[in-house]
Amino acid sequence: MKKKIDLTQLLRSKVTWAIVAEILVLLVCLIARPDFFSLKIQEDTGMLYGNIIDILNRSSEITIIAMGMTLVIALGGTDLSVGALVAVSGAIALKFMRWDVAEYITPGDYSVKPYALALLVPLGVCTLMGLFNGFLIAKGGMQPIIATLILMVCGRGIAQITTDGRQFTTKFTPFYRIANSSFLAIPMPIIITAVVILLMWLFVRKTAFGTFVEAVGINRNASRLSGINAQMVIFIVFAITGLLSGVSGLIYSSRIMSNDSNNAGLNFEMDAILAVVIGGTSMTGGKFSLVGTAIGSIIIRTIVTLVYYFGIASEATMAFKAMIIAVVIVLQSEPVSNYLSKRARNRAKLATGGVK
Amino acid sequence: MSENNLLEMRQIEIQFPGVKALDKVDFFMRPGEIHSLLGENGAGKSTLIKCLTGVHHKDAGTIILDGKEIQPQSPQHAMEMGISTVYQEVNLCPNLTVAENIFVGRQPMKHGQIDWRTINRRARELMARFRMDIDVTRPLSYFSTAIQQMVAIARAVDVKAKILILDEPTSSLDDNEVQLLFDVMRDLRAEGMGIIFITHFLDQVFAISDRLTILRNGCLVGTYNIQDITKVELVTQMVGKDMDAIFNLKRPDVAPGTPDRLTATHIGSPGKIDDISLNVREGELIGFAGLLGSGRTETAELLFGVTHLSHGTIVLTGIGENAKQKGNKKIKNPYDALTKGLAFCPEDRKRDGIISDLSIRENIALAVQARKGFLHPMSRREQNALADKYIAELGIATPDAEKKIGELSGGNQQKVILARWMATDPRVLILDEPTRGIDVGAKAEIQRLMLEMCEKGVSIIFISSELDEIIRCSTRIIVMRDRKKVAELDGENCTQEKILTIIAEGAEAAGGVA
């Protein structure tokens, strides 16, 4: 009896659908290629190697941003500027570590005097840009989607101005390690992502911040009248999202060891929002799930990897992504999930003899 | 029943999951009558109306309109058959012009285009009939709620309705506007239209209706001619239980010389309240009487820091045992007020009170948590204890504390909001219309709770539109008029006639008590 009730609740929970979708996609992988899950240790780097690791590794940029995006969406908004901030972050970092053949002919001159600056300044700038978004929304009373549209439009311009439109490359080892080294045989981006998820989870669930975000997202007026400083909540959430975009940007540029103002973080905002929605957080705000978001992000990457694996042109992955996402979203949509849980309830009723 | 009924709804049954919303309800209406539909919240009034307008579909029964059986499928379908509805909240589009709001969906066409000139002309004529001379080409959002409501009625009337349903149309109108609405209703009645009138204001029922039908718990209680029933009988029929619970309340007495807890001197904010002074003593219940828009809510918002105070001072004394002592500085925002021991239950529960998707537990703990700040979270155990305590104490009807507040009935939601503020252990509690839109039983419960709190030494500022409830509970009554405090009454002075005179004509007319 109790089990049945749980079943209807499970069917209603959107995170369940996300997990089911991920398992299904993985099953397809397994059936198609039994060796899909094999893991090896790369001899030269001592790093774990395999599809699963690759999925986790490559999904980390989106996952990190999506952590912040989850809070933004829980507030009932969207942040369109994250992709542009990824480009800004990379541009500033490379500006500090530029290895421009024209200026530094001897290839020994890579070192940056205070290395920390190359990391802290991009993160700081991205946080400030997040605060700018927060300012427009909390103090200016603008809709988040419009307010962040501004930085989305001019963010890449700012990135190009930073590097004067040039593409710098670097061979600076400490920077290289951000995305390309490993810890206990696990690639560094996965570690960074795990740490970010953990910190975020601690921050929102072990303090009352998560509840405040949900309260403000559901009813800003009532939250304010209950004594919650809604403006501060908005500021913090957008600042965090800015900061995480910066982190993501550093990982991205460390992978390519270069900055790319046109393509770095392209469509990241879309992927991050998708990850959040697949993970079961509603676009109208309110209750959110960080774990769901992480799963959502992994689903997106799994699909991409799967398609790569079958040797289909990389750009075409989008079509498959779209189809699978369409299935998940349709299953999650209100009318469908209501219908399904109703059927489950009816079955439960039949099983218990139709007693009310 | 007479032969020439305009509308006959016979043996209507509607089943909702787990509850029978309507059980064999009959409703008959003659042409050219104003028929009030009465009942507590959850009695089935709106379900019956929605069945008629095609929002819900009946499970059994027949609806006969003008001698023909009908099966309304959707509001649109119902409208085509001559049933139009004006809802409590203005259901128009604020971005369209007044004229267009009246005609959208059925615009007159000319040469394959919308004939704007005819629309505007006819809208002007229609508004003139409502004795209103406004620019119908301006967007609706440009006008006050009262005018918007009139536009909604104009639209409903102009669709050549046989039946007009007015669902609580008067809740946002002041007395003059209500009279205007009544005039229009009488005109329409004279034209043979049948009007179904739903309201919480019993006086209005007696002022305008020809007949009334009472529902209770989804069942029909009866249909009466207005001459054949008294107010007390009506209430007894609606509630179905003895009203002693309500009428046997004892208002809190405060001994002379009790110290002030809150003193506001000449506070104000431009555009809201110019200048008001008041004091609240320990354990006292101050009633705020006055019409909607007379400045009651605005005063409460000033006290709680919702609106910025531009001048005057608020002094709180003897506060700070439980809260962080912050001195007697200005109250800048609700958080400040909260930390100083104030609490404020706002008027619009849906907009300013409940956080609908959060559980009862989270809703109750919210203000306490806000005072602590998010860095000092309450443990799940503390929250549960708090929630369980108030669920038991206030008799909140719920299976457990994890139910979403949005799924509760209005009265229970109100109790949860009350619990949120009681949990902060306030010294001064401001309640703005805490009993509005909830049924009589829950109303009595909330009034009892208020008085209990006063006995424990909490000071309460109580705002209500229902005079008898204020008179019943208050130690002192402040009467507001035109955004000013016009009188302060206590003891024997608190009589219905006196307050009504002051509200209507000012303090001088009533003998100048100030």
Add this chain to the structure above:
Amino acid sequence: MENNTNSRWQRLVKKLTNPKYIMVYATVGILLLIYLFGSIAYGNLASDPKSNKGFNTVRTITTLFVDNAYLGISAVGMTFVLITGGIDLSVAAVASLTGMFIAYGTTELGINPWICIAFSLFVGVGLGLLMGWVIHYLNVPPFITTLTGMFLARGVCSLISAKSITISNDVIDALAGWKVYLYHLKDGEWVKIKPTAYINFNIILFLVVLLVGIYLLQRTKFGRNVYAIGGNEQSAKLMGLPVGKTKVLVYGFNGLCSVLAGIAFTLYVKSGWNLSLQGGELDVITCAVIGGTLLTGGVGYILGTFFGVVLKALIPSLITFQGTLNSWWGKIATGLLLLLFIFIQKVVVSSSDANRKKNSQTAEKRIT
């Protein structure tokens, strides 16, 4: 009785000062300012005043339209969607897909271009209708639905070909090459304007779509339902308006506009590429917003969008004339322009609120 012409004038003035047009006026005002700036600063670049190379030529304006017709066509459809309170991120991808269909169909498969165009219309409108259906009946947020649509369209583009295909087809060449030169009267004789200014097929397509958009939005019940839904969808439902049908049709219409924009863009670049118009949806939305359309829905005019397109197009044009600035300043300028417009919208909305308060008080007096 008053003088008839006089009252007509009064009516016109009253109509023009209606607060609902403020945003359009703001767009036009800023457009004029920027144009004025351009014509003063870069009016005549060469020292010889007869060289006709500056900003102050008819050519500047026609080039503006030639270069941005596809943007304008798409913005018309987008305005419809935004007014309902929705958003459509798939427009650029659908336009790109149209380009792929035409390029691959005509050049690689040798199919008649008209069939390719018809097929594109079928796919684009079909996708639009499908997205509208999902948005309304499955209650999936427009952002997510159309984002999925965008991924789908882009993915199919790449499945067709990952390389850019240059079109070689007579019909397409003819359409792309067709132009009407502008003449002016000089010394009693009609001569071509110098430097040559012309109108091509894309401009005409743009103007047709523009007029159809204005007609639909202002003169038909469908258009007014679009506004009503944007104002308050719940109310629209209760007023008995066909909300679901209207929303589905709006996305279908936007799909149509996307395909037409795709055709215009294909004629403009005469090739199909799977990655063309990346991020174009953003440009389209920007045009609508700086044209006075509110992303919250309910407010917007096709004419406003038209000026928005011109304003948006003017910026890169000015930067080209300026000559020393890099193109990325265009992005920043556009961003600042957005900020400015959102700010103006904010001020307008709050001042109309204040107006309402004032108005409601006087109105109450009028009732009594």
